[in-house]
Amino acid sequence: MPVLDGLEVSVPAGSFAAVVGPSGCGKSTLTKLVAGLMKPDAGVVWLHGERVQGPRKTVGMAFQNPVLLEWRSILDNVILPLEIVAPKMPKADRIARAMELLDMVGLLGFEHKRPSELSGGMRQRASLCRSLVHKPEVLILDEPFGALDAFTREDLWQTMRDLRRAEPFTAVLITHDLRESVFLGDQVIVLSGRPARTQYVMDIDLPEDRTLDILFTPKAADMLHTLRDQIRIAQGRDGAGH
Amino acid sequence: MLRKIAPPLLAVLLFLASWELLVWANGWPNYKMASPSDLPPAFWRYKELFLTMGWQTLWRTVAGLMLAVVFGTLMGMVIGFSRIARDALYPLLIGFNAIPKATLVPVISLIFIGQHDFNTVLMAFMISFFPIAVSVGIGLSTLEPEYRDILRALGASRFTIFRKIALPKTLPEFFGALKVSATLAFIGTNLVEIVSPHGRGLGALFKSGETNGDYPLMFAVLIALAFLGILLYYAVIFLEQIFAGWADREGG
Numbered sequence: 009m010p011v012l013d014g015l016e017v018s019v020p021a022g023s024f025a026a027v028v029g030p031s032g033c034g035k036s037t038l039t040k041l042v043a044g045l046m047k048p049d050a051g052v053v054w055l056h057g058e059r060v061q062g063p064r065k066t067v068g069m070a071f072q073n074p075v076l077l078e079w080r081s082i083l084d085n086v087i088l089p090l091e092i093v094a095p096k097m098p099k100a101d102r103i104a105r106a107m108e109l110l111d112m113v114g115l116l117g118f119e120h121k122r123p124s125e126l127s128g129g130m131r132q133r134a135s136l137c138r139s140l141v142h143k144p145e146v147l148i149l150d151e152p153f154g155a156l157d158a159f160t161r162e163d164l165w166q167t168m169r170d171l172r173r174a175e176p177f178t179a180v181l182i183t184h185d186l187r188e189s190v191f192l193g194d195q196v197i198v199l200s201g202r203p204a205r206t207q208y209v210m211d212i213d214l215p216e217d218r219t220l221d222i223l224f225t226p227k228a229a230d231m232l233h234t235l236r237d238q239i240r241i242a243q244g245r246d247g248a249g250h
Numbered sequence: 251m252l253r254k255i256a257p258p259l260l261a262v263l264l265f266l267a268s269w270e271l272l273v274w275a276n277g278w279p280n281y282k283m284a285s286p287s288d289l290p291p292a293f294w295r296y297k298e299l300f301l302t303m304g305w306q307t308l309w310r311t312v313a314g315l316m317l318a319v320v321f322g323t324l325m326g327m328v329i330g331f332s333r334i335a336r337d338a339l340y341p342l343l344i345g346f347n348a349i350p351k352a353t354l355v356p357v358i359s360l361i362f363i364g365q366h367d368f369n370t371v372l373m374a375f376m377i378s379f380f381p382i383a384v385s386v387g388i389g390l391s392t393l394e395p396e397y398r399d400i401l402r403a404l405g406a407s408r409f410t411i412f413r414k415i416a417l418p419k420t421l422p423e424f425f426g427a428l429k430v431s432a433t434l435a436f437i438g439t440n441l442v443e444i445v446s447p448h449g450r451g452l453g454a455l456f457k458s459g460e461t462n463g464d465y466p467l468m469f470a471v472l473i474a475l476a477f478l479g480i481l482l483y484y485a486v487i488f489l490e491q492i493f494a495g496w497a498d499r500e501g502g
Contacts, residue, residue, distance in 0.1 A: 045399060045402060063402055063404060063405040071399075078497070079496040079497075088414070089404055092405070138400070
């Protein structure tokens with residue numbers, strides 16, 4: 009049985025798409041397809057006018073597990089993609105680029121620490137820096153904030169928002185958190201249960217400059233409500249009775 | 251520094267003292283069991299032999315161990331990266347490891363007649379590569395896919411992923427196995443030295459002690475072997491600190 013079937017998602021360049029759906033519906037498979045780590049059995053993936061045939065240097069990834077390399081300092085962890093993508097880039101430039109990002113996420117002063125010396129939220133910040141250090145066109149985020157406590161998660165949403173303002177990238181965020189999808193997304197895509205298809209697409213017409221307070225406005229509450237209903241349908245339960 | 255050296259030193263002294271006491275309390279003659287106080291004269295009397303034979307044992311053990319590192323790591327890579335190779339080779343590896351190596355001494359000494367150094371190194375190698383192969387294999391096959399994906403998504407080659415991620419991540423397991431292998435290699439070396447006629451090394455010295463009924467010498471050889479074993483073990487720890495010190499959470 010296919011994991012994804014009749015799935016049509018298109019994300020305009022430079023925008024932020026949040027993908028939500030019931031667990032096990034194939035969201036991670038979607039990230040692997042976009043990253044070129046997996047080939048679709050049928051259908052095509054297009055990225056910036058090019059068909060995705062395999063891995064490409066213009067993609068950045070971050071996962072729920074920050075997967076930092078314990079034998080490297082935070083700085084060297086962030087630099088890692090540059091060693092692959094731009095092997096000829098001078099060391100000083102690499103460091104400058106990494107420090108710029110570390111500054112943006114508030115990790116300045118921690119660059120020489122080992123990952124194990126940092127808190128979970130800080131490790132995830134470093135992981136975000138690593139996913140962006142080579143200026144990818146597309147950022148793929150597979151539940152990067154899923155394992156963090158609620159307050160740290162909200163801090164990282166704001167960090168993500170600030171990074172978006174500073175760096176031009178198209179983002180696909182896989183998440184289970186509807187508030188996260190509304191706060192960060194330009195559009196929220198609801199996938200149905202297996203095999204996943206696009207069930208519902210919502211444009212988030214909230215101002216660019218969002219603060220957490222926006223989640224408490226009636227407009228956002230309406231959106232969250234609609235999304236909640238769509239998830240319920242995706243899970244195979246109708247709205248009635250819940 | 252003192253806090254690091256004092257406890258093990260004290261433990262050794264305590265061990266020697268209780269050994270001495272045990273022999274003294276039972277009134278055992280030294281042909282039944284030599285006591286620690288019998289050992290310094292034995293060492294002194296054969297000091298040249300201890301040095302030359304100890305060196306022979308040591309270099310052959312280290313040579314065998316180095317072969318085991320090379321072969322074991324390669325084998326580990328094969329079984330770590332390929333499921334088919336893992337399924338195919340595990341029974342062979344385990345079967346080979348289960349064979350008591352003493353039974354192989356006459357076999358290899360018949361195949362390579364007179365090649366005493368070669369035979370000894372070969373035995374040290376055969377007895378010690380297994381833990382290295384298994385732990386490198388497990389280290390590589392249990393690498394979380396995300397670790398691979400962060401580089402694979404950028405189009406990095408398999409070799410780059412191995413060099414930058416898989417290899418360093420496996421180092422703690424590798425050194426864990428190397429500690430076991432280092433002591434095993436001594437057993438292999440001594441097996442050949444003791445069992446094969448006209449052997450060399452500390453094993454042969456042990457054998458001559460046995461032939462001549464020189465019990466203090468036999469015990470002295472055992473202590474010398476233990477000493478070499480400790481030496482090699484700490485050499486491995488030293489290398490581990492350099493190459494995989496990051497895995498030590500306490501040190502920071």
